[in-house]
Amino acid sequence: MSAIDPQIAEQLAQDLPPADFRRIIETFEDDLSRLSQQLEAAAIAGNWDGYQRAAHSLAGAAAAVGAVPLEQAARVAMDPRSPHPPTVVVPVIRDRAQAALQELSALVARFDRR
Amino acid sequence: MSGSAGRVLLVEDTPTQAEVARSHLRDLGHEIRTVETAAEALAQARAWDPDAILLDLELPDFSGLDVLKTLRAEGSETAVIVITANAPMNTAVEVMRAGATDFLPKPYPKAKLVFTLQNAMEKRALVIEKRALESELHAARALTARQGFMGFIGASPAMQAVYRTIESVASSRANIFITGESGTGKELAAEAVHKASPRAARPFVALNCGAIPRDLLESEIFGHVKGAFTGATESRTGAARQADGGTLFLDEIGEMPLEMQVKLLRFVQTGSFQPVGGSRPERVDVRFVCATNHDPLAEVEAGRFREDLYYRLYVVPIELPPLRSRGADVLLVARAFLAQFSREENKRFRRFSPEAEAAILGYPWPGNVRQLQNVVRNVVVLHEGERVEATMLPPPLLCAGPGGGEAPPITVATSLVPVPPPVIEIMPLAEMERRLILAALEHTGQDVPRAASLLEINPSTIYRKLQAWRGPKRVTG
The missing domain is CATH 1.10.8.60 (Helicase, Ruva Protein; domain 3)
Incomplete structure (x- = not known):
């Protein structure tokens, strides 16, 4: 399964100059790093509000760049009725974030060459 | 205001989302300020008086909907475009009822954001223009209220307001949505908008969506080519082509079947359409004026009218008062x-x-x-x-x-x-x-x-x- 929705991410890359697209992906990378730490810290501390807030921001950031699988996992974390505990969801989010970043970086490189 | 730069307040707590919006708007020349909380949004909206606010609904301190309601309660006429992800349809209806100018689901392509923002800013400009016109005419109106206007007869304050709205919006390209009970003069209002507009010398084409059999409606609007269906012995020009350069009035728009609404939406968005049986899209320049005697939002809520089409057509509402x-x-x-x-x-x-x-x-x-x-x-x-x-x-x-x-x-x-x-x-x-x-x-x-x-x-x-x-x-x- 692809880690990004090519329609959304490529549309973004086509709509913008390469420098702007690169800056968005760098911002996304910063968001991922900060929000993943917040998410894991909140999960360890049992801080449910903080966990939900971080998951909500992660979902928003992922949606912006078409990282749909990551967005879906973050929405599971946001959902108070979800049967999946943080110990299950957090590693999934981490893996999907990593995969999304790799594919987006490849996309940046492809559009930089054009 | 269309095409000119303005002040845009971006209210977004996720940096990636904010960066996407800023990048999309960068080459339009707007002055953009970004805030991350509802409290900052209210403070900036009051102090800076932006032309438009791009407002995320889910903010860390309190809801964007509360920001919208507070601003409208304070009398703010700033164009507010609510942007949110995964919102159910009743959220869209709720924010529009609370006074949002438009609603944009995430993620959105650049063209959609730019189009929505320009539309909203044009609408705000019309509101300001209307306000100026109202105050300018206030004294004159007190002395001589008009007894009639473009075929309408009536000097009541309710009709004076209708006349002023028609005059204010006529010169714009904005789509008009006329509501009012049966017999209040909706087609006359549509004709008045056309006659008062720069398109007056071009055709005004009226089509009653409720009076045309469902299977003929597409051909009536978009025309057909010879042989497109049984009985199509000649090619026929539709209302869209006939109205090129002028105004297309779609009466009883609520009666239009949902599958036809999809085709109309594409036409409204792109200005191009394909005649029935045709192989190439045709482009025209028409202004849309629609009318219904139902509550259009209730029709959207009931699933009989497409939400996205509603937002495209319901740009400037004109409500005709009952007699x-x-x-x-x-x-x-x-x-x-x-x-x-x-x-x-x-x-x-x-x-x-x-x-x-x-x-x-x-x-x-x-x-x-x-x-x-x-x-x-x-x-x-x-x-x-x-x-x-x-x-x-x-x-x-x-x-x-x-x-x-x-x-x-x-x-x-x-x-x-x-x-x-x-x-x-x-x-x-x-x-x-x-x-x-x-x-x-x-x-x-x-x-x-x-x-x-x-x-x-x-x-x-x-x-x-x-x-x-x-x-x-x-x-x-």
Whole structure:
């Protein structure tokens, strides 16, 4: 399964100059790093509000760049009725974030060459 | 405002989302400020007075919806575009009811954001222009309220507001959505918008979506090529092409089938369409004016009208007041009809008696101007004299009393035949047909599709007949 929705991410890359697209992906990378730490810290501390807030921001950031699988996992974390505990969801989010970043970086490189 | 730079406040707590929006807007020349919380959004909106706010709904301190409601309660007219992800449709309806200018789901392509923002800013500019015009005209209006405008008759404050709105929006390209009860003059308002616009010299094409069979509607709007379907022996130009450069008026838009709404949405968004059976899209420049006598938001909520099409068409609303809310306008309109029909029927009627005027004023007119038109025409046709007496009016008008209230129904017999004959009156077939159609319209409260159904004819037949009876000139209130 692809880690990004090519329609959304490529549309973004086509709509913008390469420098702007690169800056968005760098911002996304910063968001991922900060929000993943917040998410894991909140999960360890049992801080449910903080966990939900971080998951909500992660979902928003992922949606912006078409990282749909990551967005879906973050929405599971946001959902108070979800049967999946943080110990299950957090590693999934981490893996999907990593995969999304790799594919987006490849996309940046492809559009930089054009 | 379209195409010009303005102040845009971006309220977004996720840096990636904010960066996407800023990047999309970078080359438009707007001054953009970004805040991350609802409290900061309120502070900036008050201090900086932006032209538009791009507002995320889910903010860390409190909801974007509360920001919107607070600003509207304070009288802010800033264009507010609510942007959110995964929102259910009732959220869209709720934010539009709370005063949002538009609603944009995430993620969105650049073109959509730019289009929505420019539309919203143009709408705000119109509001400001309208406000300036209102204050400019305030003094003049107090002295001489207009008695009529572009075929409308009426000097009431409600109609003055309609005239001003039409004048304000006419020169814009913004789509117009007209609402109002049956018989309030929605097509006349559409024509007025067209005539007051820079498109006046180009065609005004009106299409009644409720009067055209479902399977012919696409061909009526977009045309067809020869051989497109059985019976398409010649290529035919549709309303969209006919209205190129001018105005396309889609009446009873709520009656349009959902599958046709999808095609109309594409046309509204892109300006291009494909004739039935055609292979290449055609591009035209039309301004859309739509009308319905239903509550369009309720239709969206009920799933009968596409939400995205609603947002594209409902840019500038014009609400036509019912006749019962227009005070003494009813007499102005009745007198104008009396003069017109007396002339057309070669009668001597010049005025109404005070008792007749009191009865007309006291009746609530559920069928609005169209019902008043029918009553006056029937009085003129069936009576003689210089003055219309109260006894010449249908009995329900005399029962209503001053101040209106519940409208006693005007039955076919009372409205059309003062003394019901014991046997069928023999008359020319065409006259009988006219009376029967008018009676069916009275019976259904001027609902043409229902009247057509009762008569087992096509609604378009009724429209054609009414048009023919109305003649080339008409007066409408």
